[in-house]
Amino acid sequence: MRYRDIQLDENGRLRHFLSIEGLKRQMLMDILDYAENFITVGGRSIKKVPLLRGHTVTNLFFEPSTRTRTTFELAAKRLSADVLNININTSATTKGESLLDMLRNLEAMHCDMFVVRHAQSGAAHFIARHVAPHIRVINAGDGSHAHPTQAMLDMFTIRRHKGEFADLRVAVVGDILHSRVARSQIHALTTLGVHEVRVIGPETLLPQRVEELGVHVYHHLPAGLEGVDVIIMLRLQRERMQGALIPSEREYFELYGLTEEKLAFAKPDVIVMHPGPINRGVEISSEVADGPRSVILEQVSNGIAIRMAIMSMIMGNRFGSEEEEQ
Amino acid sequence: MKIRIHGGRLIDPASGLDEIGTLCVADGRIVAAGESPEPFTADREIDASGLVVCPGLVDLQARLREPGQEHKGTIESETAAAAAGGITTLCCPPDTDPVTDTPAVANLIQELARRAGNTRVLPIGAMTPGLRGEQICEMFILSQSGCVAFSNAERAIVNTEVLRRAMEYAATHDLTLFLRPQDPWLSANGCAHEGAVSTRLGLRGIPGFAETMEVARLLTLAEQTGARIHLGPLSTARAIQMIGRAQYDGLPVSASVSAHHLHLTELDINDFDSRAYLRPPLRTQRDREGLHRGLVRGVIGAICSDHQPHDIDAKLAPFAESEPGATAVETLLPLSLRLADHGVLSLSEVIAALTWRPARILGIPAGTLSPGAAADICIFNPERYWTVAPETLVSQGHNTPLMGWELKGRVTHTLLEGRLVYQLKG
Structure with missing residues (x-):
């Protein structure tokens, strides 16, 4: 119990944003509601609100990323924060010692928020536990553990298309074993109370006892897609062939690639999501990725609004849009 | 006096x-x-x-970190800690730096221990030079230099032919082998029990059968070669069952478990608490109960500390990047006493698992209050x-x-x- 709720302050408000697990349904709904306020900001000629004026946000990326880093940067800038991007070659800083030293240095530069991506599960928790008390930490992806802002933007996208969560059947397809996105999505979906969450993949890409996360396991794509409202495709890392987890991309696509044909097993109004970047012809065909059921690009724009909402909330801004004027 | x-x-x-x-x-x-x-x-x-x-405790596995890692601990500091934990005899594994694969290192360890004068230190010699698993060490000469048993520490001997020959050689000279069973492939890069917790936290798992797979290999070879082997520290209920059966069949195999594994489970990792990063990993409640049963039935002879002191920085890193192990000589006795408090063993049985039974595994005349000892x-x-x-x-x-x-x-x-x-x- 020692480390429970490290992301909440003593009043139960968000201090850090590290994982979906441990957050209550109402908290997730508040984030989604709050994010609605920021959707319009991106469409205006002046795309800024002054909520984080005078604050410094540091993007601390120990792993390469283009989209996530860019959307965080845009989100921070649209909140009028100063943004510092630090990309660190992981091989140069494998020691925790230098990681902590780096944090101390950044603290000395009076940063207010760290947005952290790291190849190790638990890295964001580790950083949150060791930063000065006034500093806020957002997890932008840690190892195979969590990617909570991605999950929230996915929930946001689902809600915009489907309204209520309660009756939905959602399928998450592919490499669940290594996916931080999948873990966060599963926690978000079960917390928001969807009717059913399914994971679909070969046994080699499913973690042990994954059903304890509250999901149903399917090994065959057509059966798993039967009657679902939302399909979330996961990226297949090319290096998975080396671990003897799948034989080839060709065979993977044959079994788990999402094609128009497979899509027909789902509900007619199904939406297709993907956290990106897409491997066309590996986990998804171009016809589906670019087709009418795909909301993949919408996910990206929603990512900015969600990240603005979360950054703003953990810096102590609460609900209402009264401050939202330029 | x-x-x-x-x-x-x-x-x-x-x-x-x-x-x-x-x-x-x-x-x-x-x-x-x-x-x-x-x-x-x-x-x-x-x-x-x-x-x-009661008799001074006999600890089958404690790392003193010297020679080689004096920033984590020294023979003087860690034997003082052991004495504070009631330990009077301890065995230190050969994964020192340099490896305890020559009489010089074995002698150095014993000399430093004598100078410190806190506990008796019995080095465990390396089975293979450099722990590389390629050849066999001069086990006889090392035993003459005070090595009480032989081990390849955390490193599995992958080449089964080398392992077989090492066992045959040890059997020839009546030497005991200490083996820590873990399949190197199934455990590669793993840092937590493969199960509900590793799945939730996205940590690379080490399945329970990484242990039983290697236990099976070791038992098969022990049966073939007649080598006297000691397996530990163990972590799974299934391994205990397998060893129990082998003992029933008359194989000279003994087993030990660390006090931590008798009390903690994978749940103690909580949200990435690197202090609970141990090797073998903390496993399930069912495994823990299996270890308790193993003690009750006598399959597990000894409770050891598996002491592994670290410098502060070693644990100040994201979970998988931190170093495994816990400092343990001072908590060995009180943790073990909880078994008596919880009615798993009697007080006398707890003390037996800490004193004369490990002494018997080593074949040394310690762990008793008999007159003359x-x-x-x-x-x-x-x-x-x-x-x-x-x-x-x-x-x-x-x-x-x-x-x-x-x-x-x-x-x-x-x-x-x-x-x-x-x-x-x-």
Whole structure:
């Protein structure tokens, strides 16, 4: 119990944003509601609100990323924060010692928020536990553990298309074993109370006892897609062939690639999501990725609004849009 | 020097002794247990009223970090910690730097231990030079230099032919092998039990069958070669079953478990608490119960500390990047005593698993209060509570998942060959 709720302050408000697990349904709904306020900001000629004026946000990326880093940067800038991007070659800083030293240095530069991506599960928790008390930490992806802002933007996208969560059947397809996105999505979906969450993949890409996360396991794509409202495709890392987890991309696509044909097993109004970047012809065909059921690009724009909402909330801004004027 | 320890509850499982009585020590040996011999004029009296007087603990596995990693611990600092934990004999694995694969290193360790004078230190020699698993070490010469057993430490001997020859060679010369079963492929890069917790936290898992797979290989070879093997520290219920069956079939195989694995589970990792990063990993509640059963049935002979002190930085990293292991010599006894409190074992059985049974595994005449034996004695207050904190630990390492825990049972005196090497202050 020692480390429970490290992301909440003593009043139960968000201090850090590290994982979906441990957050209550109402908290997730508040984030989604709050994010609605920021959707319009991106469409205006002046795309800024002054909520984080005078604050410094540091993007601390120990792993390469283009989209996530860019959307965080845009989100921070649209909140009028100063943004510092630090990309660190992981091989140069494998020691925790230098990681902590780096944090101390950044603290000395009076940063207010760290947005952290790291190849190790638990890295964001580790950083949150060791930063000065006034500093806020957002997890932008840690190892195979969590990617909570991605999950929230996915929930946001689902809600915009489907309204209520309660009756939905959602399928998450592919490499669940290594996916931080999948873990966060599963926690978000079960917390928001969807009717059913399914994971679909070969046994080699499913973690042990994954059903304890509250999901149903399917090994065959057509059966798993039967009657679902939302399909979330996961990226297949090319290096998975080396671990003897799948034989080839060709065979993977044959079994788990999402094609128009497979899509027909789902509900007619199904939406297709993907956290990106897409491997066309590996986990998804171009016809589906670019087709009418795909909301993949919408996910990206929603990512900015969600990240603005979360950054703003953990810096102590609460609900209402009264401050939202330029 | 003559010492009389009076008023204490003497427990010596080796001789079946369990009574309030007097223990007399002269010239580093026990001269009487129970009744005071007449006449016996003691130079020193120790009042052990309300305390338990038992043989000094025999720890089958404790890393002292010297030579090679003195920033984590030294033979002096860690044997002092062991004495504070009531340990009078301990075995240190060969994964020192340099590896304990030559008489020079074995002699160095023993010499430094003698100089420190806190506990008896028995080095475990390497089975293969550099632990590389390619050839076999000069086990006979090393045994002449004080190595009490042989091991490849954490490194599995992948080449089954080398392993077979090492076992045959050890059997030829009647040497004991200490093997820590873990399949290197199934455990590669893993840092937690593969199960619900590793799935939730996205940590690379080590499945339980990484242990049983290797146990099966080792038992098969032991049966073929007749080698006397000791497996541990173990972590899975299934491995205990397999070893129990092998013992029933008459194989000379013994087993040990660390005190941590008898009390903690994968759940203690909580949200990436690197202090609970141990090797073998903490496993499920069912495994823990299986280990308890193994102790009750006698399949597991010994509880060891698996002491692994670290410098502060070693644990200050994201979970998988931190270093595994816990400082443990000082919590070995109180953690083990919980087994008696929880009704798993009797107090005498707990003490047996910490004293004469590990001594028997090693084939050494320690772990008893019988007259004539070396006066290695642990005196503890079974009712005294204490809190695990940096200031209550003697070890240079403060890395323990028990930090902040209140434990029951505290060592008050430790005697090594009749010499008081530790006394609790206050």
